[in-house]
Amino acid sequence: MIEYSTKSLVLDEENINELDKLVYLYTEELGKVVARAKSARKITSKLAAYLEPLNFIRVRLVEKNGFQIVDALSFDKIAASQQNLAISQFIKEMTAELQPDKKLWRFIRQSAEKNFSYRPLLKILGFDPDFARCHICDSPSVVYFFKNDQIFFCQRCFLRGSKVPKDEIVLI
Ligand SMILES: [Zn+2]
Incomplete structure (x- = not known):
């Protein structure tokens, strides 16, 4: 034991x-x-x-x-706001068990004083929005991340009616 x-x-x-x-x-x-x-x-x-x-x-x-x-x-x-709870779920879904990551831990620890936000978190998880492009039109101004397929969308393509279920999407 x-x-x-x-x-x-x-x-x-x-x-x-x-x-x-x-x-x-x-x-x-x-x-x-x-x-x-x-x-x-x-x-x-x-x-x-x-x-x-x-x-x-x-x-x-x-x-x-x-x-x-x-x-x-x-x-x-960390303050129990809806956004913080949602990001906490997101971390649960996006991480694998028993793979410690010092950067991620530091980000989590610092969030006690501020609030969680998706952009720096996605960067740590290896999906840097600054270098991402819309999955459909290739635009670099991405604002949505789709967890399951780990792809980004721009505002326009997302609003145009992607069939992605809303609860699988995060606004970054
Ligand atoms: Zn697009």
Whole structure:
């Protein structure tokens, strides 16, 4: 059984049964980690309050048939605005597990004082909007990013009725 202690941001959480939660973390040491938090839904659980999205926590994890959160302590947070929550989801979807990235961690950490924004994040993830072109007309003034296909669109082509589902698109 291996134990880790690392700073992390809670990206998302979901209930997996009556008592437990599945928590998506972006950790400084390990990159994205999906971990179980046992009994985190008990009203008496002191963990539960810390495992809300956009909380920075110092977390203790053990690895034994997957990761489990054994302890957590919050030390900072990002404002829970709609945009910040959406970008937190975006980070969850766009990163692979156990691939730590110091630049991404620094970006996440700095977002505690400002707000998240897509442009610098996309750049860190390897999709620099400054060098991107519209998938349809080749225009360099891109304003939308389509997650699934990892392509950009300009305003005009997007409004002209691309069939891309709206929830797959981010305005950058
Ligand atoms: Zn275009």
